[in-house]
Amino acid sequence: PMLGTTATVARTGRPSPRSAATSALRTSKLTSPGSSARLFSSSPRWDKQKLVILGSGWGGYEVLRKVDRKRYDVTVISPNSYFAFTPLLASASVGTIDYNSALEPVRRFHDITYYQAWADKVDFSRKQLVCMPATGSSTRKRINASISDATDSSIQPTASFPGYKPFEISYDKLVIAVGCYSATFGIPGVSANGYFLKDIRDSNKIRSRILECFELASQPTVTDVERRNLLSFAIVGGGPTGVEFAGELHDLTTTELAEAYPKLSRLVNITIYDVAPGILGSFDKSLAEYATAKFVREGIQIKGSRHVTAVHEGYLEIKEEGKVPFGLLVWNTGLAPNPLIQSIKELQKDEKTKSLKINDTFNPVTNEGKELKDVFVIGDASALKQKLPATAQVASQEAHWLSKILNAEARGQESPGGFTFHNRGTMAYLGDWSAILDRSQVEEGPKGELTGRTAWLAWRSAYWLQALSFRNRVSLAYVRDLSS
Ligand SMILES: Cc1cc2nc3c(=O)[nH]c(=O)nc-3n(C[C@H](O)[C@H](O)[C@H](O)COP(=O)(O)OP(=O)(O)OC[C@H]3O[C@@H](n4cnc5c(N)ncnc54)[C@H](O)[C@@H]3O)c2cc1C
Known part of the structure; x- marks a missing residue:
């Protein structure tokens, strides 16, 4: 099919000038008025592999930070144009911190392509994604209000939202880090x-x-x-x-x-x-x-x-x-599977969580038992053989290891091998400058538990150190913002 042909050109390294021209022609044909999906032509940097990262949370953002962007042509697709530091969301919701200090914008990386969009479908055999812009809930609301019973594919662009239409994008390597949704267990209301x-x-x-x-x-x-x-x-x-x-x-x-x-x-x-x-x-x-x-x-x-x-x-x-x-x-x-993960039928899933089963280099496995070597699933959307909790700690360690794998491959170095999780303990803030810190399961450093103010200090400094930018470290000083 025409889309498949164009995508192949995008994936197979440096094309001849002629094939590039043919590809451009095909692309423009596809985007002519009346076509419902727009195919983004491949990167002009033919020497780089195209790495597409789905999600800008703990997993996706960490890969974005750590992957060698000089060697990969990186595209991030996420409805959130920022990374949200989830451990501080409870504080942000009562104004203990300014909510901006819990966020890091994706667009601070100037050497990548970013689309504020949802990935709605993955075609693993053609290495292509179908995406839908997520340019603000108000946009979606306004468009939905004007079209009754609108589904994503039926939504048509209006004059004010010319970019609001589905598009396709190809990849050489795909990182799926779309996380989970909140579980309601079907309880009405x-x-x-x-x-x-x-x-x-x-x-x-x-x-x-x-x-x-x-x-x-x-x-x-x-x-x-x-x-x-x-x-x-x-x-x-x-x-x-x-x-x-x-x-x-x-x-x-x-x-x-x-x-x-x-x-x-x-x-x-x-x-x-x-x-x-x-x-x-x-x-x-x-x-x-x-x-x-x-x-x-x-x-x-x-x-x-x-x-x-x-x-x-x-x-x-x-x-x-x-x-x-x-x-x-x-x-x-608790957690419910992300709709994108639900839409994937050809890969093996964990019976309980319905997350995608992965091997220790994060590759998912088809129902026929074949590992997809160019696809990586990390964080809450994934399930390793060794059952790990759905936490930021797991997602960021996986992302860090995945970046090592990707960088080694791009640099022609030996792969770092399979991933092992290192439990660093769990913490929870209890209010009134008091916290609990559970290090009973850790493999390195002092084992045991901490409570009260000492645990609070550990809790606070851990987040202080992990907060990504200097700006946010400064603004994480105790601020309560009560303006509504
Ligand atoms: C309030 C709160 C507090 C928490 N506190 C802690 C803590 O203290 N310690 C800890 O270890 N863990 C904590 N967690 C859990 C932790 O945040 C998650 O385990 C972690 O975010 C998982 O990372 P992830 O990358 O898999 O998913 P997420 O961080 O959820 O990121 C998913 C990303 O994918 C995007 N996305 C979703 N659907 C699509 C799609 N179709 N296409 C493209 N992008 C998509 C989302 O917008 C988001 O950017 C907390 C969670 C919450 C909600």
């Missing part, structure tokens, strides 16, 4: 009435809603019951993210908001619900108990063995409790 905490946009929405709840609760017409309900903050999911958010929210409501709304602070109620009997199941038992005791002392309620059956506007339905009102619901119950 979660997406419509709750808030996820997965990205900086979520943090901003949560911060606005917290302040909105306090302002609404201050209105003269609000009844006592309505006021209490507005100041009930429900967190579903007692993993590290839910716990950190509870700790940060408690800090906020007992300090700045207590000063700003002195009559309201005693009405605030923060509750964590989980199907498990307690919180922080992935941490060492003594640390989970430490966190529980601290929260109970501070008045944060922990309700284990609770089954949420539905979420409505302003109230939860819980099997064990009936209707439970809330002003804000933050939902954090």
Whole structure:
């Protein structure tokens, strides 16, 4: 097929002037009015292999940083034009840090091509992707509003959004680092009435809603019951993210908001619900108990063995409790597969997580058992044989190792071989300058656990050191930004 022919030219090294001209002709033919997909012609740097990275999160951004961009023609495709430092999202959602300091823009790399787009489909045999621009949710909303029942492929560009149409892109090597989505387990009403905490946009929405709840609760017409309900903050999911958010929210409501709304602070109620009997199941038992005791002392309620059956506007339905009102619901119950990964049928997947199975050099495997040597899957979207948790630590170590593999190949050096994970411990912030640090499973350095302020110091300095740019290190100084 015509698209396939053009893509082959893009992949097979330096073409003759004639084949380049033919390729250009074919490309222009494809992009003539009426064609639904635009094929981006291959890079003018024929001596470089074309490396396409899907995603700008922990995995994708780290590959982008570490890969030898002089030897690869790098294209990044991601709906997010930035990398979000997820461990700081809970802090950003209560204004402890300025949200900009949790972000690093992809466009600070001037030697790459970036498309703000979703990869919707991968054709592994033709080494091509179909992508859809993701130029802001408002764009999508506006276009969707004008076309009823629009699907991505049916959306047509309007005068204001001429670039809003699907396009195809070819690759020599492909890195899939698209992460996961938040799991709702099919519980009705979660997406419509709750808030996820997965990205900086979520943090901003949560911060606005917290302040909105306090302002609404201050209105003269609000009844006592309505006021209490507005100041009930429900967190579903007692993993590290839910716990950190509870700790940060408690800090906020007992300090700045207590000063700003002195009559309201005693009405605030923060509750964590989980199907498990307690919180922080992935941490060492003594640390989970430490966190529980601290929260109970501070008045944060922990309700284990609770089954949420539905979420409505302003109230939860819980099997064990009936209707439970809330002003804000933050939902954090784990991960669901990314739709792109769901759309891939020809590769083997992990039975439980539905992530793509990979070997120790990150290559996925076809259903027939063939390893795809030019495709690499890392981070939450991937599943190594040795089951690893879906964490930033795993994604960034995998990305670092993958860059070594790619760089060795481009430089004609020996491959560094298979990847091994080095557990450096897990941490969670509990609020009030206190944290827990679990190093019971680490292979290097001191083993054991830390709690309280020492753990907080370790928590804070780890993020300080990991924060990527100097600008962000400086702005990670303690700032609470309460403007909505
Ligand atoms: C609030 C929060 C706090 C966390 N705290 C910690 C912590 O303290 N320590 C820790 O180790 N882990 C933490 N994690 C987990 C960690 O963030 C994830 O494990 C990590 O982000 C996984 O990296 P990834 O690259 O696989 O995916 P992500 O970082 O999620 O990145 C996925 C990227 O792919 C893009 N994308 C999605 N779909 C497509 C598509 N179709 N085409 C192209 N691009 C696409 C996304 O926009 C994003 O840029 C936290 C997570 C959250 C949400």
